Amino acid sequence: MAFDIRNTGFKLPSGWQFIRLGDIAKINGKTLTKKSALTDIRYIDISSTSTGKFEEPTLIKIEDAPSRAKRTLTNNDIIISTVRPNLKQFAFIEEAGSNLIASTGFCVISADSEKLAWYLYALITSDIFTAHLVAVADGAAYPAFNPIEIEDAVIALPPENYLDVIVDVTRAIHKKIHLNTQTNQTLEQTAQALYKSWFVDFEPTRAKAAVLAAGGSQEEAETAAMSALSGHPPAALAALARQNPARHQQLATLAAAFPSALVSIDSYGEVPAGWEVKKVGDIAKVIKGKSYKSSELESSKTALVTLKSFNRGGGYRLDGLKEYTGTYKPEQEVFAGDLIIAYTDVTQAADVIGKPAMVMSDNRYEHLIISLDVGVVRPNNSVYKYFLYCMAMTVAFQAHTQSFCTGTTVLHLGKDAVPSFEIAVPNEFLLKKFAEISESIFAKINENIKQSVRLQNVRDTLLPKLLNGELPADTSFQTASEAV
Numbered sequence: 001m002a003f004d005i006r007n008t009g010f011k012l013p014s015g016w017q018f019i020r021l022g023d024i025a026k027i028n029g030k031t032l033t034k035k036s037a038l039t040d041i042r043y044i045d046i047s048s049t050s051t052g053k054f055e056e057p058t059l060i061k062i063e064d065a066p067s068r069a070k071r072t073l074t075n076n077d078i079i080i081s082t083v084r085p086n087l088k089q090f091a092f093i094e095e096a097g098s099n100l101i102a103s104t105g106f107c108v109i110s111a112d113s114e115k116l117a118w119y120l121y122a123l124i125t126s127d128i129f130t131a132h133l134v135a136v137a138d139g140a141a142y143p144a145f146n147p148i149e150i151e152d153a154v155i156a157l158p159p160e161n162y163l164d165v166i167v168d169v170t171r172a173i174h175k176k177i178h179l180n181t182q183t184n185q186t187l188e189q190t191a192q193a194l195y196k197s198w199f200v201d202f203e204p205t206r207a208k209a210a211v212l213a214a215g216g217s218q219e220e221a222e223t224a225a226m227s228a229l230s231g232h233p234p235a236a237l238a239a240l241a242r243q244n245p246a247r248h249q250q251l252a253t254l255a256a257a258f259p260s261a262l263v264s265i266d267s268y269g270e271v272p273a274g275w276e277v278k279k280v281g282d283i284a285k286v287i288k289g290k291s292y293k294s295s296e297l298e299s300s301k302t303a304l305v306t307l308k309s310f311n312r313g314g315g316y317r318l319d320g321l322k323e324y325t326g327t328y329k330p331e332q333e334v335f336a337g338d339l340i341i342a343y344t345d346v347t348q349a350a351d352v353i354g355k356p357a358m359v360m361s362d363n364r365y366e367h368l369i370i371s372l373d374v375g376v377v378r379p380n381n382s383v384y385k386y387f388l389y390c391m392a393m394t395v396a397f398q399a400h401t402q403s404f405c406t407g408t409t410v411l412h413l414g415k416d417a418v419p420s421f422e423i424a425v426p427n428e429f430l431l432k433k434f435a436e437i438s439e440s441i442f443a444k445i446n447e448n449i450k451q452s453v454r455l456q457n458v459r460d461t462l463l464p465k466l467l468n469g470e471l472p473a474d475t476s477f478q479t480a481s482e483a484v
């Protein structure tokens with residue numbers, strides 16, 4: 001039986017009318033055919049889609065496109081995975097371009113207008129509609145619903161004033177969450193760039209060494225290192241010394257902490273003089289996660305951090321958790337800021353295995369436990385926390401872990417892959433300085449994630465309150481937030 005809002009118990013305000021969803025939107029209306037003039041496509045698969053967003057589409061030559069690449073997308077389309085609807089894998093398409101194609105594993109909803117599209121997005125992704133899709137999904141291993149469940153759904157269409165409220169709030173929240181995601185990407189890239197400059201390319205040390213090799217003085221070498229650290233030429237540094245002597249002194253102290261020469265280490269290469277080459281296993285311990293049974297995946301305040309918790313290419317996904325009622329060891333519990341590594345992969349391009357993520361706070365759960373497919377890297381000293389995370393995102397680390405992968409359909413990472421990786425470890429001052437800067441960056445990232453979760457809660461609660469007449473028709477974004 002299709003979804004029927006008349007059977008949900010909502011006390012609709014006057015002026016709302018009941019309508020079949022398929023009467024105001026087309027379902028899977030556009031299909032990529034062999035006659036298409038496209039030479040390549042940007043492809044969205046279910047595995048690259050999470051709650052309200054999708055990763056950068058994969059560019060594929062049309063002749064190499066998988067057979068399931070059939071759903072042609074346009075602006076204001078809604079995509080929702082028909083498989084495992086409980087995972088809430090959906091997105092709103094704002095900029096489709098001419099060659100954006102989705103997997104046939106998605107149901108594509110194309111509303112008659114942009115305003116209706118935002119309303120349907122709020123409705124179809126709501127908890128009450130999701131619960132219906134979960135209930136009607138068929139299949140044991142991969143439960144899926146038929147798109148007719150959406151097309152034949154009987155929904156409540158609000159009058160214009162209510163429609164405007166829902167659209168304005170839904171769109172504002174969507175854009176703010178998207179902005180938070182972009183901001184977090186920029187912040188993380190900043191931390192990665194800093195790590196690469198200091199600990200991979202050794203730019204401050206190389207700047208000093210180049211000046212000294214050319215016959216320059218130590219003072220000139222220190223200025224060169226300060227330029228490498230700040231991006232400012234010597235003239236700008238001189239101005240900084242006059243205008244902000246305290247900041248200039250901080251920069252000088254930081255530059256002085258970098259050695260003035262590079263030395264060669266057998267089997268590793270050049271490193272700044274005095275730095276040590278260590279294996280990850282010398283400064284951290286890797287702990288594998290918990291094996292579990294499907295019967296243990298029940299409603300709980302404890303959740304498993306799984307492969308679904310990793311973005312392709314690395315990074316943490318809040319929507320990848322599985323509620324869990326089984327047992328676990330204390331060392332298998334993870335907390336915000338912990339570095340985790342994917343030890344298994346089922347993606348065709350091995351986009352997840354060996355990739356890192358940093359666990360983020362999640363007030364929905366009291367305990368987070370890593371599954372058997374995940375390992376946590378626990379540093380012996382907290383000063384290594386962000387140092388190790390940025391290390392795990394480097395090209396060198398990814399190449400190293402790839403060499404430890406075995407398997408064909410399902411890839412597995414060897415137990416020595418992470419502990420055996422070698423890194424140049426600087427002096428304690430630089431470790432602490434990098435930790436201080438990184439902690440500030442990742443604190444901002446965590447706050448943005450918390451805000452996005454709160455905004456999702458506002459969005460998910462808005463529609464039921466409006467359907468019950470609990471909010472006035474002139475509700476603003478601020479009023480809706482306060483009411484929730």
